[in-house]
Amino acid sequence: xxxxxxxxxxxxxxxxxxxxxxxxxxxxxxxxxxxxxxxxxxxxxxxxxxxxxxxxxxxxxxxxxxxxxxxxxxxxxxxxxxxxxxxxxxxxxxxxxxxxxxxxxxxxxxxxxxxxxxxxxxxxxxxxxxxxxxxxxxxxxxxxxxxxxxxxxxxxxxxxxxxxxxxxxxxxxxxxxxxxxxxxxxxxxxxxxxxxxxxxxxxxxxxxxxxxxxxxxxxx
Amino acid sequence: xxxxxxxxxxxxxxxxxxxxxxxxxxxxxxxxxxxxxxxxxxxxxxxxxxxxxxxxxxxxxxxxxxxxxxxxxxxxxxxxxxxxxxxxxxxxxxxxxxxxxxxxxxxxxxxxxxxxxxxxxxxxxxxxxxxxxxxxxxxxxxxxxxxxxxxxxxxxxxxxxxxxxxxxxxxxxxxxxxxxxxxxxxxxxxxxxxxxxxxxxxxxxxxxxxxxxxxxxxxxxxxxxxxxxxxxxxxxxxxxxxxxxxxxxxxxxxxxxxxxxxxxxxxxxxxxxxxxxxxxxxxxxxxxxxxxxxxxxx
Numbered sequence: 127x128x129x130x131x132x133x134x135x136x137x138x139x140x141x142x143x144x145x146x147x148x149x150x151x152x153x154x155x156x157x158x159x160x161x162x163x164x165x166x167x168x169x170x171x172x173x174x175x176x177x178x179x180x181x182x183x184x185x186x187x188x189x190x191x192x193x194x195x196x197x198x199x200x201x202x203x204x205x206x207x208x209x210x211x212x213x214x215x216x217x218x219x220x221x222x223x224x225x226x227x228x229x230x231x232x233x234x235x236x237x238x239x240x241x242x243x244x245x246x247x248x249x250x251x252x253x254x255x256x257x258x259x260x261x262x263x264x265x266x267x268x269x270x271x272x273x274x275x276x277x278x279x280x281x282x283x284x285x286x287x288x289x290x291x292x293x294x295x296x297x298x299x300x301x302x303x304x305x306x307x308x309x310x311x312x313x314x315x316x317x318x319x320x321x322x323x324x325x326x327x328x329x330x331x332x333x334x335x336x337x338x339x340x341x342x343x344x345x346x
Numbered sequence: 347x348x349x350x351x352x353x354x355x356x357x358x359x360x361x362x363x364x365x366x367x368x369x370x371x372x373x374x375x376x377x378x379x380x381x382x383x384x385x386x387x388x389x390x391x392x393x394x395x396x397x398x399x400x401x402x403x404x405x406x407x408x409x410x411x412x413x414x415x416x417x418x419x420x421x422x423x424x425x426x427x428x429x430x431x432x433x434x435x436x437x438x439x440x441x442x443x444x445x446x447x448x449x450x451x452x453x454x455x456x457x458x459x460x461x462x463x464x465x466x467x468x469x470x471x472x473x474x475x476x477x478x479x480x481x482x483x484x485x486x487x488x489x490x491x492x493x494x495x496x497x498x499x500x501x502x503x504x505x506x507x508x509x510x511x512x513x514x515x516x517x518x519x520x521x522x523x524x525x526x527x528x529x530x531x532x533x534x535x536x537x538x539x540x541x542x543x544x545x546x547x548x549x550x551x552x553x554x555x556x557x558x559x560x561x562x563x564x565x566x567x568x569x570x571x572x573x574x575x576x577x578x579x580x581x582x583x584x585x586x587x588x589x590x591x592x593x594x595x596x597x598x599x600x601x602x603x604x605x606x607x608x609x610x611x612x613x614x615x616x617x618x619x620x621x622x623x624x625x626x627x628x629x630x631x632x633x634x635x636x637x638x639x640x641x642x643x644x
Binding site: 277278279280281282283284285286287288289290291294295301303304307311316319320322324325326328 | 424428450452453455456464466467468469470471472475486512513514517518519521522523525526529532533541584585
């Protein structure tokens, strides 16, 4: 899931500036789980804006704002409110904000900072395990990603900054390479690590990435 | 005899290091280098050490060459992608530099520009492979075509670099570090300069592994200035453990720095029996390197 966090309210207010009529969009998926842009946070935002003297023209929590076609349908249903709006405040990840800026000719303000692709450890606790690097190495590293769990993204073992199994960047953080080593040792697969992994092919992560999956392939 | 020749002829080899200034005034650095001339066999120049921005290692190494001092060019993967690394290695060769010490580099977040983008395009193992390629007269340019270290473009003039690497013999846990150590040997490291070593018995064990891999090892000797510094190292520097007995030795001395010099000299003598040389680090007290060497009778 995409982990996001609300920007400070004062910052949001500053960007809205003198404009008065605000429409709020929340996201029913990731931002709901992160408690940064779900129904509850949208209503809370509405209350705060009203207290600041803003006119909230409407609000909606779209199932997944990143889904451009679905969002387009939702906007059609809110046509009247949007017509009367000066600023759309989007409480969704960066992808969601850009769905809205693609579909609407009104100023769009993002209310969140998008942090990372995260695993949910328990409610409200998220951890990054995958960097979406475009070339997965997990099959060679015991199912633990060195690109993400090593703060330097090293491919061939721990650096000299490792101390008692922890990372030089943060002594609270486990060294990814010690984790990988221990897991492969436990699995009796240390030979997987003998190969020198070639430098990463960063052309596979060139931005902006795009992928078209043929319909037939999906059916299979 | 060059640094490389000494190691190949199994002569005990001594190196020390200097750090470039933060600024353009190189006088103190060059004074330190001049002091070391003739007393050590090569001088390392650090590369934005501890992720703190300084004058470049490459330029400093070139100044040493002009002074008739053989440099060891330290180069990290933190600040350069594979284009810049190769370009600097070609430049090093053209400037008369031959010895290169490859390092991953401390993370930008522990340095003085924590907001900087850390590069780490390749790691130190890859950097050794890159030097191997450049020495063969080819670059890394067709890397992307077939996912392996492929042939690359033929260079107009190849490098003759002598690649080395670092290892941390007292890392805890040690086994993952040893894995990386053997990968570095496979990737072409001809010599290793180690993190500071204090546990002689542990180091002897490590040397058995090094001998199996048939590589040269210069043991890191870090001058202890005071008991406080020793305690600081134990608490804050990964892979360094100063034993209590050494801390006590310094505490019981009225001149702790002198005691530190004695300890370092003693360590050097011990190392003569088990490894190929020593790398003396006297961060900020480069003049003491000479005292250590005098004390050790070198």
